[in-house]
Each structure stands twice: as structure tokens, then as C-alpha cells.
Amino acid sequence: xxxxxxxxxxxxxxxxxxxxxxxxxxxxxxxxxxxxxxxxxxxxxxxxxxxxxxxxxxxxxxxxxxxxxxxxxxxxxxxxxxxxxxxxxxxxxxxxxxxxxxxxxxxxxxxxxxxxxxxxxxxxxxxxxxxxxxxxxxxxxxxxxxxxxxxxxxxxxxxxxxxxxxxxxxxxxxxxxxxxxxxxxxxxxxxxxxxxxxxxxxxxxxxxxxxxxxxxxxxxxxxxxxxxxxxxxxxxxxxxxxxxxxxxxxxxxxxxxxxxxxxxxxxxxxxxxxxxxxxxxxxxxxxxxxxxxxxxxxxxxxxxxxxxxxxxxxxxxxxxxxxxxxxxxxxxxxxxxxxxxxxxxxxxxxxxxxxxxxxxxxxxxxxxx
Numbered sequence: 431x432x433x434x435x436x437x438x439x440x441x442x443x444x445x446x447x448x449x450x451x452x453x454x455x456x457x458x459x460x461x462x463x464x465x466x467x468x469x470x471x472x473x474x475x476x477x478x479x480x481x482x483x484x485x486x487x488x489x490x491x492x493x494x495x496x497x498x499x500x501x502x503x504x505x506x507x508x509x510x511x512x513x514x515x516x517x518x519x520x521x522x523x524x525x526x527x528x529x530x531x532x533x534x535x536x537x538x539x540x541x542x543x544x545x546x547x548x549x550x551x552x553x554x555x556x557x558x559x560x561x562x563x564x565x566x567x568x569x570x571x572x573x574x575x576x577x578x579x580x581x582x583x584x585x586x587x588x589x590x591x592x593x594x595x596x597x598x599x600x601x602x603x604x605x606x607x608x609x610x611x612x613x614x615x616x617x618x619x620x621x622x623x624x625x626x627x628x629x630x631x632x633x634x635x636x637x638x639x640x641x642x643x644x645x646x647x648x649x650x651x652x653x654x655x656x657x658x659x660x661x662x663x664x665x666x667x668x669x670x671x672x673x674x675x676x677x678x679x680x681x682x683x684x685x686x687x688x689x690x691x692x693x694x695x696x697x698x699x700x701x702x703x704x705x706x707x708x709x710x711x712x713x714x715x716x717x718x719x720x721x722x723x724x725x726x727x728x729x730x731x732x733x734x735x736x737x738x739x740x741x742x743x744x745x746x747x748x749x750x751x752x753x754x755x756x757x758x759x760x761x762x763x764x765x766x767x768x769x770x771x772x773x774x775x776x777x778x779x780x781x782x783x784x785x786x787x788x789x790x791x792x793x794x795x796x797x798x799x
Contacts, residue, residue, distance in 0.1 A: 466787040468779070469509040470496040470536075471517035474744070477767060478515060478536040481776035492783045506530070511783055514543055516744060521547035531786060532556060536775055537565055537766055538616075539715065540798060541688045549799045556795040560616040563774035565766040569739075570620035572765035573683050573713045576737030578604065580681075580709045585756045604628040610679035612672060613686035614639075614663070617713065621683060622662040633675045635667045673703040681709045688715035698723045707734035713765045716740040721752075728755045739765040 470479040476496070483494040497505060499517060506512065507528045512519065513536050524530075524547045533548055534556045548555045560566030582601035590598050609625060611618045611634040622632055667675055672695075676682060682704070686692045696710070696719040704710075710733060712719055721742050727733035735757040744763055752758055766772075778794040785792050 464787070465491050465493050466511070466783055467493045467495065467509045468511040468513065468783050469502070469506065470494070470513045470515060471502050471519075472496075472499045472515050474763075475515050475536065475767065477769075477772045478513065478776070478779075481772050482513075482779045485773075485776045485780040486783065489780075489784065492780070492787060494783075510786060511779075513779060514540075516542070518542045519548075520544050524548050524551055524553065527551070527553065532782070532792070534558070534779070534782070534795060536779065539688065541715065541717075545799050554792075554797055555799050556792075556797045558775050558778050558794070559796050560766070561619070562794065563778065564768070564771040565775065566616035566620045568768040568771045569617045569685075569713050569765040570624055572739055572761065573617070573621050573685075573711055574624060576711045576713070576739065576759055576761070577609075577681055577683070577709065579759045580711070580735035580737050580757065583757070584759055589756075604630055606630070607680040608633065608678055610634070610675045610682045611663075612675075612682060612684045613714070614666075615685060615687070618683075618685045619662070621685065626662060631664045632662065633665045633667065633679060634663045635669060635671055635675060637669055639666050673700065676700060676703045676708075677705060679705065679708060681711065684710070684712040684714050684718050686714050686718055688717050693717050694720045696720060696723070698726070701727045701732060704732070706732050709733075709735035709737065711737040713739045716742045716744070725752060728752070728758065733757075735759075739763055 468482070470482070473496075479494055479496045486492045486494060495509075502517065503523055503526060506523060506526050509527070510529055510531050512527065512530060512533045514533060515536055519533060519542060521544050524533075524544060527533075530551075530553050532554050533543055535543075535558065538557045538560055540555060540557055543555055545555050558565070560569070581604060583599045586599040590596075604625075605628060608631045611621055611632060614622070614634040614636040618634060618636075622634065625632060665675075684696060686695065694717065696712075698720065701723055710719075710724075716738070719738075719742070724733070724736060728736060736752075736755070737759045739761045740763055741760065746760060746762070753760065781794055782792050784790075
């Protein structure tokens with residue numbers, strides 16, 4: 431469940447009023463005069479600030495800005511909310527954020543934020559859960575797009591068009607395939623829902639299935655004893671089963687969070703366990719895959735195809751050797767970048783800014799500290 435934070439204890443005099451002041455006409459006037467400032471970091475994912483600014487256009491006391499990465503250190507002390515996007519917010523930057531009350535992500539990934547440093551400086555850190563906004567559904571759809579693109583040989587099809595070939599190449603179908611969903615969180619769940627009608631066998635791993643299934647059933651308004659939800663996955667496993675599942679899957683979809691335990695988890699040992707010719711899709715974080723191991727297994731032909739929406743460095747180098755392989759599809763980190771998802775997340779950010787301005791409890795976000 432999304433946790434709420436009462437910001438009365440957090441808000442400074444420049445952001446919130448006391449209850450007595452807010453109850454008076456004078457207090458309401460003072461509230462409107464104050465400005466709560468929201469900073470979006472970096473040039474990437476521009477729809478995030480654009481949709482947020484559009485949502486808040488009738489609230490002149492909320493200021494929404496975006497800044498290049500190099501400018502953030504010099505201006506971060508002027509802002510009350512920071513939306514990091516792909517910025518690395520380290521301890522040095524957080525120390526400069528003298529007025530900051532909340533650091534958040536336009537989505538779920540907070541691996542770039544020094545949460546300990548934020549906590550030390552009394553700054554809350556939060557994410558927007560994917561299932562609440564349509565972000566997870568959007569990412570699941572992108573995973574299917576990449577899977578089908580690899581199976582139907584998208585790059586070769588484009589070459590056939592250029593060469594005026596008809597009826598080539600010969601592709602594969604999802605039907606009858608075994609798909610290993612590596613990490614059954616919000617995206618994994620949405621992916622399993624959409625994959626089932628394709629006639630696939632679904633394997634998945636998660637650290638704790640019992641607590642997750644109970645939470646998911648309750649959040650959907652179903653009694654915990656109703657295990658219909660359980661039927662989405664044909665075989666469940668723990669983290670210890672990743673090599674076993676990789677050895678029998680035709681397609682592996684990486685949906686893991688990136689942390690110190692999962693960084694580089696798709697390595698040479700993992701590839702060695704995979705069935706020869708199997709495809710790998712990643713819609714989570716680029717750092718989950720070891721670059722050298724990916725290139726080696728593409729070159730050797732052991733890896734049958736690679737579909738990634740996230741890369742090791744972003745923006746991705748268009749001259750990277752990995753793009754020379756015909757069985758590689760890469761998209762520019764747009765799995766969650768759909769208008770419904772982004773408008774929904776912009777509303778969350780906008781509502782949080784309004785709540786912080788008013789000294790009200792913050793809702794719609796999940797705190798990690």
C-alpha cells in the first residue's frame with residue numbers, strides 16, 4: 431500500500447502555514463503568495479515536466495522547472511521537490527539542497543539517489559508505484575513488442591523491404607514458447623496477464639511469493655484464499671532457480687529492480703545456463719546485464735536475440751558494435767513513456783506539490799525512507 435507522510439513537521443515557513451493561519455482569509459492569502467518549487471533534473475524524458483506543468487497550469491504558486499545536469503548543483507538549493515529522472519543524486523548534491531523536502535522519481539527506479547544521505551538531511555525519498563499509474567502496463571506491452579520483434583526478425587524484415595524481397599524472412603511465433611519472467615513485480619504481473627492468451631508457458635522467480643500474492647490479491651479486492659491470480663504463472667521459483675529456468679526458457683524477460691544484489695546478474699554464468707538460441711529482453715535497467723557477456727554471446731550465436739529498452743549508458747551510442755548484430759532491437763528507454771502513463775504520473779507529482787504547499791499529507795507515492 432502507498433504510505434502517506436504528514437508534511438506539517440517537514441514544511442518550512444516558506445512552504446506551509448500553521449493550522450490557525452490556514453483557517454483565516456489572511457492565512458489563505460499568504461498561502462497563495464508563497465511558491466513551492468519543483469525541479470526536474472536533466473534533458474531526458476521531457477514529457478515528465480511538460481505534462482506536470484500542464485497539469486499545474488492553473489496553480490501559479492507551484493513553479494515547475496527543468497535544468498541540465500550540469501546546472502543542478504548550482505540551483506538545487508532553491509527547490510522544495512526534486513524529480514531526479516536519470517540524474518545521479520549523490521551526497522554532495524543532497525547537501526546543497528537546503529530547502530528540499532522531497533526527492534522523488536517519475537516512476538519507480540531510485541538506484542541513482544543516495545537515500546542514506548537524504549535521510550541524514552531530513553529529506554524524504556519516494557517513488558510512484560507502476561501499478562497505480564499504468565506505467566507497469568506500458569512496460570509490459572513494450573516487452574511483448576520486443577519479444578515479437580525478435581521472433582519475427584524485425585531487422586531482417588526491414589532489410590527485405592529495402593531489397594524488394596517478398597515472403598522473407600521466416601519468423602517464429604510466441605505460441606508454444608516458454609517465457610521466463612525474471613522478477614515478478616508490477617511489470618512481471620502485467621506481462622503475465624498479457625502473455626497468457628498467446629498460449630505460452632510462464633516461469634517466474636521472486637524472492638517471496640507468499641507475501642506478494644497476499645498483497646496483490648488484497649489490492650485487487652479479492653479474498654486472500656482466492657488463488658485464481660496464482661494461475662498466471664505455470665511454475666514459480668526463487669532467486670536460486672534462475673539458472674534452472676534459464677535453461678528451459680525460449681525467451682527471458684528481465685523485470686528486476688537494480689540494486690547491489692542484482693547488478694550484472696545477467697553475466698557469463700547466466701548465459702551459459704541459457705538454452706542456445708533463446709532470446710533475452712530487458713525492460714528494467716541496463717546495469718542488470720554485463721555488456722561484455724552480451725556481446726560475446728551474440729557473436730558466438732548462443733544468444734538468439736536481444737531486445738532492450740534500457741542500456742548500460744544512456745543515451746546509447748548509435749555507433750556501438752552491439753547494434754551491428756541483426757538480431758538486436760533497441761528502443762530509447764520508452765517502455766513506460768506513453769501518454770496515459772505519463773499524464774497519470776504527472777498528476778501524482780502535481781498533487782504532491784499541491785499537498786506539500788498546503789502542509790497536507792502526501793498521497794499517491796511510496797516512501798523508501
